[in-house]
Structures are given as C-alpha cells and as structure tokens.
Amino acid sequence: MAAYPTGVAVVTAFDRELTPWGMTVSSLSSVSLDPPTLLVCLRHLSPTLDALVHNGSFTVNLLHDGARSAAELFSSGDPSRFDRISWEKPESVGGPHLVDDAHAAADCEVDHMHRTGTHVVVFGKVTRVVHRSAAQPLLYGLRQYASWPRSA
Structure with missing residues (x-):
C-alpha cells in the first residue's frame, strides 16, 4: 500500500488520568454521512488505542501540508511528543x-471496534468538526510527503 x-x-x-496520547495514521476513512462516522486503524498494542478505549472518545487531527514535523513526531514514539507541540483540550x-x-x-465517540491481525478498526461517530485553516492537506505515498496541488 506504500504506492x-x-x-x-x-x-x-x-x-x-487525562494524559494525552497520539499517533500518526494514514488508515482513515469516512464511513457514513448519517450518522457522520469515521474509521481509523490503530495497532492493537498502542497506548493511544488503550486511551481511546478507556475514554470512549478520540480526535482525528487532519494535518496540513506544513505539518510534516508533527506527522514524524507522532510516528516516532517519542514519549514527550505533547511537550514539543501546541495542543488544546476540546x-x-x-x-x-x-x-x-x-x-x-x-x-468522535467510539461506536464499535473490530480487531483484525495486528490492528483494531475503530469506528467513531463524529460529534463535532473544527476547521482551523484553509491550508492544503498533507499527503503521504511512495514513502514521501507531498501537498495537494494548488489550483491554477
């Protein structure tokens, strides 16, 4: 799927304990508009998944094209990642x-989950969407980051 x-x-x-957890994902999909539902796939041993399960809710942060460093930070496993980035509680x-x-x-509020192989598919009902900017989305493929092409 790297291609x-x-x-x-x-x-x-x-x-x-209200400790923040997070991880970079590219396995994300819209499932339904009514009710608005997303799915994400997380490693079954992930502390982020554990937090999501115990809390019953999560947020999907859609990164803009200037956020490559955040994508790399949240895929690194760095335990101090939330000390190195600006964030707020919803x-x-x-x-x-x-x-x-x-x-x-x-x-999102967790609707249900399904384990398959090394991952858990989490279905979340969207309760609120916050738009922060009109920036272009960050893309990943062929083992490199890119930006959505700007229209001429």
Whole structure:
C-alpha cells in the first residue's frame, strides 16, 4: 500500500488520568454521512488505542501540508511528543487538538471496534468538526510527503 497516496492524520485521546496520547495514521476513512462516522486503524498494542478505549472518545487531527514535523513526531514514539507541540483540550469529548498542525479536527465517540491481525478498526461517530485553516492537506505515498496541488 506504500504506492497508494493518502492523507495524513494524528489520532489523539486522553487516558483515565487525562494524559494525552497520539499517533500518526494514514488508515482513515469516512464511513457514513448519517450518522457522520469515521474509521481509523490503530495497532492493537498502542497506548493511544488503550486511551481511546478507556475514554470512549478520540480526535482525528487532519494535518496540513506544513505539518510534516508533527506527522514524524507522532510516528516516532517519542514519549514527550505533547511537550514539543501546541495542543488544546476540546470543549467536550475527544482528544487533544493539534492547533498549529491540523487544518481540521473531528471529535468522535467510539461506536464499535473490530480487531483484525495486528490492528483494531475503530469506528467513531463524529460529534463535532473544527476547521482551523484553509491550508492544503498533507499527503503521504511512495514513502514521501507531498501537498495537494494548488489550483491554477
């Protein structure tokens, strides 16, 4: 699937102690408009998945084309990643919003999950979407980052 370009997002959640967790994903899809539902695929041993399960909610931060460093940070496993990036707690359910790196954020409540192989497919009902900027989305494919082409 490395040859298939896709958008880049960071899924975030809070654990029981309200510690923030997050990881970069490219396995993200819109499932339904009514009710609005997304799916994300997370490693079954991920601390982000554990936080999401215990909290029952998460946020999908859609990264803009200037956020490659955030994508790399959240795929690195760096335990201090939230100390190195600007974020805020959402108004209600969800995980941290990456205020400088996401052009939009979707807060979701966990609807159901399905484990397959090394990953868990998490279906989330979208409760709120925050649009932060009109920046171009960050893309990943062929093992490189790119930006959506700007129209002429």
